[in-house]
Amino acid sequence: MNAKAGPLTPSEIDVEEFRKVVRSRRSIRRFTDETIPADVLDDCLELATLAPNSSNLQPWEFFVVQSPELRKKLATACLNQNAARTAPVLIGIVARTDTWREHARQALAQWPEETLPGIVEKYYTRIAPIHYNQGPLGLLGVAKKTAGLLVGLTRPVPRGPYSATEMKIWATKSTALAAENLMLALRAHGYDSCPMEGFDDCRVRKLLNVPRKGLVVMVLAAGRRAENGVYNRQYRFDKQTLVHYL
Missing domain, CATH: 3.40.109.10 (NADH Oxidase)
Known part of the structure; x- marks a missing residue:
């Protein structure tokens, strides 16, 4: 099946065939x-x-x-x-x-539906630039962490990424998922x-x-x-x- 085809319905997915793939995967x-x-x-x-x-x-x-x-x-x-x-x-x-800014722009430019929801545009143009940007010398990350600790006293809030190190963890988690897809x-x-x-x-x-x-x-x-x-x-x-x- 072409990877760009539409999603399969549950009845079209053979879990036993998937099980064979997972169980037969070894580090060769x-x-x-x-x-x-x-x-x-x-x-x-x-x-x-x-x-x-x-x-x-x-x-x-x-x-x-x-x-x-x-x-x-x-x-x-x-x-x-x-x-x-x-x-x-x-x-x-x-x-x-370091690609999140350009990819945020691409996410909007390549939106697959006819209409771009306002919440999506807001996320990539306003929220993402604050969430992932750590600022010069990481100062914005420090400010975000401080604000998160204070606001988090009364309600749930996103905790990070607040530093260059946490950005590495953030990127590695997604990349590791892609690596598993590749291996399977x-x-x-x-x-x-x-x-x-x-x-x-x-x-x-x-x-x-x-x-x-x-x-x-x-x-x-x-x-x-x-x-x-x-x-x-x-x-x-x-x-x-x-x-x-x-």
Whole structure:
């Protein structure tokens, strides 16, 4: 199905097929040298961009590395992990804290309905510029935090982001959701992936030419799993210790 098609009805969604995708997704440590077809990779990346994200500001970028020379350098920056060395595609998944202004403008310009609701226009032109802007030296963030603490004494209020660090957390949360979409899309197409956090951030940023305020959340190795690509059986902690019904 084209990723831009309309939403499916519940009766059109096969939960068992989805279960197969989720349960068969593993972090693959060794890949074959089979390439991922361009149309498949493009579809997976498009599905990644359909991930839920804060205010639809889509604070992410994907740096797709396929050339052998750059892949080798990037694999070295990823500490020569087997997944990085053997994958035919490496994708730098980057969170952006500095694109929200432009994306707020795009959100209005690309509104998909005939009529733009006033509340939407107000949000992107008046509320978002206050909510996400931290001001020179972070002073606006400090002022917002102080006001939030005072107003929060009497009623619920949004708590942050109030600093550059909190903006990184904000962008990373949405970007991680997109990364999961990408990994599941690859698995649905019969391919696999391995999200890697072990890398030299300075070298990765330089190799990918990541913007100054971009945050490399992970480097994703992608391809067809090799027979020895899974190192052990999957296990998870007891759900009862992690899930709380209140």
